[in-house]
Amino acid sequence: MSERTIRVTVNGRVHEAAVEPRRTLADFLRDDLGLTGTHLGCEHGVCGACTIVLDGDAVRSCLLLAVQAHGREILTVESLADGDRLHPLQEAFREHHGLQCGFCTPGFLMTLTCFLRDHPDPTEAEIREALAGNLCRCTGYKNIVAAARAAAATLATLTPTPTRSPA
Amino acid sequence: MKPPPFDYEAPTSVEEALALLGRHGEQAKVLAGGQSLMPMLSFRLVRPRIVVDVNDIPALAGIREVDGTLAIGAMTRQRAVEQSALVRRRCPLLADAMPQIGHFQIRNRGTIGGSLAHADPAAELPAVVAALGGRLVVRGPGGERQLAPEEFFVSYLTTTLEPGELLVEVRLPVAPPSTGTAFVEVSRRHGDFALVGVAASVTLDEAGACVGAAVALTGVGPTPVVAAEAAAVLVGGRPDARALEEAGRRAAAAVRPDSDLHASAEYRTHVAGVLTRRALARAVERAQGGGEAVTP
Ligand SMILES: Cc1cc2nc3c(=O)[nH]c(=O)nc-3n(C[C@H](O)[C@H](O)[C@H](O)COP(=O)(O)OP(=O)(O)OC[C@H]3O[C@@H](n4cnc5c(N)ncnc54)[C@H](O)[C@@H]3O)c2cc1C
Ligand code: FES
Ligand code: FES
Numbered sequence: 001m002s003e004r005t006i007r008v009t010v011n012g013r014v015h016e017a018a019v020e021p022r023r024t025l026a027d028f029l030r031d032d033l034g035l036t037g038t039h040l041g042c043e044h045g046v047c048g049a050c051t052i053v054l055d056g057d058a059v060r061s062c063l064l065l066a067v068q069a070h071g072r073e074i075l076t077v078e079s080l081a082d083g084d085r086l087h088p089l090q091e092a093f094r095e096h097h098g099l100q101c102g103f104c105t106p107g108f109l110m111t112l113t114c115f116l117r118d119h120p121d122p123t124e125a126e127i128r129e130a131l132a133g134n135l136c137r138c139t140g141y142k143n144i145v146a147a148a149r150a151a152a153a154t155l156a157t158l159t160p161t162p163t164r165s166p167a
Numbered sequence: 168m169k170p171p172p173f174d175y176e177a178p179t180s181v182e183e184a185l186a187l188l189g190r191h192g193e194q195a196k197v198l199a200g201g202q203s204l205m206p207m208l209s210f211r212l213v214r215p216r217i218v219v220d221v222n223d224i225p226a227l228a229g230i231r232e233v234d235g236t237l238a239i240g241a242m243t244r245q246r247a248v249e250q251s252a253l254v255r256r257r258c259p260l261l262a263d264a265m266p267q268i269g270h271f272q273i274r275n276r277g278t279i280g281g282s283l284a285h286a287d288p289a290a291e292l293p294a295v296v297a298a299l300g301g302r303l304v305v306r307g308p309g310g311e312r313q314l315a316p317e318e319f320f321v322s323y324l325t326t327t328l329e330p331g332e333l334l335v336e337v338r339l340p341v342a343p344p345s346t347g348t349a350f351v352e353v354s355r356r357h358g359d360f361a362l363v364g365v366a367a368s369v370t371l372d373e374a375g376a377c378v379g380a381a382v383a384l385t386g387v388g389p390t391p392v393v394a395a396e397a398a399a400v401l402v403g404g405r406p407d408a409r410a411l412e413e414a415g416r417r418a419a420a421a422v423r424p425d426s427d428l429h430a431s432a433e434y435r436t437h438v439a440g441v442l443t444r445r446a447l448a449r450a451v452e453r454a455q456g457g458g459e460a461v462t463p
Contacts (some may be wrong), residue, residue: 004175020174021218043168044206048272057246057275063205064276065198067175068220113274132357133270135194 006070011079028066037077048134051107058114077106089151098147100138170208177220198257199281224411241280260348264291270358289360289386297391298366298383301339307332320390346452363438367446377401394418415444
């Protein structure tokens, strides 16, 4: 049960730390690095609140061990805003009332950054399927879907070739 | 909701992994995608002394075609299988089942071998392997064994994998020409485990007569159920509405599901019949379209 030293890049910054093997990546981000934007709802993979981006893929950070992140790159919700300037996705959530209490929001945002990268011009059905793994107790999802659509439109104006991904 | 303490090793070769598993026997747990093991650790349903993480073994991941079979390494991510053009062309049933497993975030980590080794009675992949008569390749201290699905799946969350053994690969026969397949399921919400799921495959000859069919169901018993009597109805004739109807009836007769929190046994039996008919109808339609090799 001896501690391991890991080296992880989180939001562009390299962190080195000693962790117990049983420490989840979510607890490492929150408690060791103080990045409390990643939320923990269920701690067993069901709610999606803890979603982060690991080497470009949206994953549940409660279902990973911190030791597994050694040498990898992680993005959390803290990576989105640029100082006081919100990311277009965050802007869209605010604009469309895509959040109420905000507990689930970091997970939705990190899921959507990956989904919209791979599907820049999604249909509503595709958005709903992509969001099915994230639970929200407040909004009823309608405004989250609206925010995702609006964000897709905004992001399309920012990217040079918003073509439909075949996947 | 925190995992109990354990030691951790991340070997980089199968030999090293087998040595560790051999040394620690029942005290060790293999960590693949962690999408089932991590919740079990957090609930403290399992308390291994050591976790052997096999994510750093490149030899365990990859999809190859060899001698009429598709060989898929145990650590191939479910998402990679879903997006593989080779899988879509050669084993369309597997391609059809993949997006129905959990959510894309789960499939980004979850592996094909992890799902089969976990053997959830409502999982999609065991039914796919059972329908196609695939082989599970297992390595252990005594060397390699290749198991048929009925030799591998024993009961709820139970397989014939021994402590010290590793599932290394699954082999699935490549679909013959003019084969159509379909995986259909009913679940409470998209991404939930199936209440009932059906894997179906139909092969036609040039005249449109059925020369081969297979059906397997998930969610209706402790292990995947191969409904050979249901598939047999179609073989030798034209797969018309009457034959499909009869196949559905026989599938419903072949299953003995339990009632649980999610659905009663009566409901599951009824749905098994309806979904078998639908899955076979879709497979026939796709086979008539010349098989799925041409789609997307
Ligand atoms: C929210 C959610 C929804 C889900 N929905 C579905 C669903 O609809 N359908 C479905 O089928 N699954 C579903 N799953 C489970 C998911 O598919 C898992 O990925 C899968 O069951 C286990 O695969 P894994 O690679 O994550 O394995 P792990 O969780 O790492 O391992 C699972 C078990 O198998 C053993 N094991 C793993 N690999 C090997 C190996 N190569 N050799 C020997 N033993 C091994 C482990 O020791 C462990 O006991 C869901 C999971 C979550 C969290
Ligand atoms: S906290 Fe990770 S999925 Fe709920
Ligand atoms: S805004 Fe409260 S849970 Fe989603």
